[in-house]
Amino acid sequence: MADLPLIEADPEIAQCIAEEQKRQHDKLRLIPSENYASRAVMEACGSVLNNKYSEGYAGKRYYEGQQNIDTVEKLAIERLKRLFGVDHANVQPYSGSPANLAVYFAFCKPGDTIMGMGLPSGGHLTHGWKVSISGKYFNAIQYGVRRDDHLIDFDQVASLAREHKPKVLFCGATAYPRLIDFAKFAEIAREVGAILVADIAHISGLVAGGAHPSPVGHAEVISSTTHKTFRGPRGGMILCNEEHRSAIDRAVFPGLQGGPHNGTTAGIAIAAKLAMTDEFKAYAHAIVDNSRVLADALLSRGFDLVTGGSDNHLILIDLTNKDVPGKVAAQALDRAGMVANYNSVPFDPRKPFDPSGLRLGTPAITSRGMGPEEMRRLGNWMADVVEDVENEQLISRIAGEVKELCDQFPAPGISSR
Numbered sequence: 001m002a003d004l005p006l007i008e009a010d011p012e013i014a015q016c017i018a019e020e021q022k023r024q025h026d027k028l029r030l031i032p033s034e035n036y037a038s039r040a041v042m043e044a045c046g047s048v049l050n051n052k053y054s055e056g057y058a059g060k061r062y063y064e065g066q067q068n069i070d071t072v073e074k075l076a077i078e079r080l081k082r083l084f085g086v087d088h089a090n091v092q093p094y095s096g097s098p099a100n101l102a103v104y105f106a107f108c109k110p111g112d113t114i115m116g117m118g119l120p121s122g123g124h125l126t127h128g129w130k131v132s133i134s135g136k137y138f139n140a141i142q143y144g145v146r147r148d149d150h151l152i153d154f155d156q157v158a159s160l161a162r163e164h165k166p167k168v169l170f171c172g173a174t175a176y177p178r179l180i181d182f183a184k185f186a187e188i189a190r191e192v193g194a195i196l197v198a199d200i201a202h203i204s205g206l207v208a209g210g211a212h213p214s215p216v217g218h219a220e221v222i223s224s225t226t227h228k229t230f231r232g233p234r235g236g237m238i239l240c241n242e243e244h245r246s247a248i249d250r251a252v253f254p255g256l257q258g259g260p261h262n263g264t265t266a267g268i269a270i271a272a273k274l275a276m277t278d279e280f281k282a283y284a285h286a287i288v289d290n291s292r293v294l295a296d297a298l299l300s301r302g303f304d305l306v307t308g309g310s311d312n313h314l315i316l317i318d319l320t321n322k323d324v325p326g327k328v329a330a331q332a333l334d335r336a337g338m339v340a341n342y343n344s345v346p347f348d349p350r351k352p353f354d355p356s357g358l359r360l361g362t363p364a365i366t367s368r369g370m371g372p373e374e375m376r377r378l379g380n381w382m383a384d385v386v387e388d389v390e391n392e393q394l395i396s397r398i399a400g401e402v403k404e405l406c407d408q409f410p411a412p413g414i415s416s417r
């Protein structure tokens with residue numbers, strides 16, 4: 001049993017994986033938090049490293065047999081330090097949410113005041129939203145964006161910070177199409193004695209590739225996923241200066257987690273190595289260029305974009321003027337081979353489960369090598385579908401055109417069949 005290939009051991013699951021591979025090939029994947037991990041990363045994640053326990057850190061483990069694991073983890077750490085220019089990296093968080101929980105655990109006690117951007121403005125659940133542990137176990141103060149231009153309201157950030165004196169101030173977002181001004185956040189954090197945490201989950205690949213300003217030198221602690229624009233395995237990381245090193249390490253292990261996922265650690269090491277190449281720098285810039293071109297194409301078709309455009313990898317559309325709810329649009333687009341997600345827009349009058357917006361981004365389609373010409377086609381296809389969501393004939397014609405385009409741009413790590 002234990003030595004059977006997947007197709008024999010479990011044909012049902014094998015089929016699901018084959019279908020998912022086909023879906024990831026045949027459709028334009030526009031969910032901004034998703035990507036195609038590099039082939040080498042995928043290999044590492046499915047390797048024998050999965051079999052090893054290694055609680056602790058290199059040289060201080062609670063299990064024997066770490067000859068190879070220590071090397072893997074040290075390589076991941078050294079490469080991230082070099083790539084981002086930081087004193088220390090912890091590569092053990094299981095994902096972005098546990099990384100943030102470890103940051104809270106490192107600096108806060110239950111009931112302490114924390115501050116982050118509210119979910120309705122584009123912040124992440126783990127930045128203090130009320131249903132999350134970060135909102136339940138801490139006194140979470142939430143800032144947002146301005147009503148007129150939907151940009152981060154720094155006057156509000158400053159006044160709330162002065163009033164509530166948070167222990168940690170989170171910046172970074174999950175649905176914000178503009179650059180984050182880390183220097184401005186740092187000034188506010190310094191004034192009130194808060195530790196500034198930059199959560200760059202979405203943009204760590206852009207930061208690594210020089211396509212978004214770096215929080216290094218502004219934020220004392222930086223948390224991130226490793227599977228979004230960074231194009232690594234599903235995982236998390238925390239970067240910090242020497243001062244916070246032991247607090248962070250102790251919070252991750254033994255504070256929050258047991259054994260690290262060593263295949264993931266190897267994947268992070270590989271992703272960090274690849275992110276140092278000129279090719280990756282070009283990739284990061286192409287993500288942003290594509291996002292701008294796509295935003296312009298959508299604007300020219302009468303779409304209302306939150307903040308009026310994009311200067312990162314992400315676009316947020318307010319569909320109110322098109323008279324189509326986000327969910328209906330997202331479902332029609334999926335049938336046409338374009339996968340985005342429905343999303344609330346700032347000050348959304350509709351409910352989170354049936355919101356007014358669509359969130360999309362260019363990391364995955366840029367990984368396939370698509371450029372400005374494909375972005376303009378995509379913008380037109382999206383408009384055609386959203387303006388006629390019940391026209392199944394149109395939708396299936398476009399699905400066919402999308403598939404043809406996808407066949408010309410194979411995705412990394414995925415063969416066409």
Ligand SMILES: *Cc1c(COP(=O)(O)O)cnc(C)c1O
Nearest residue numbers: 095096097124173174201202225
């Ligand atoms: C995606 C994301 C996370 C959480 O990552 P998971 O890996 O899904 O736990 C945290 N913060 C931000 C800003 C994110 O966008």
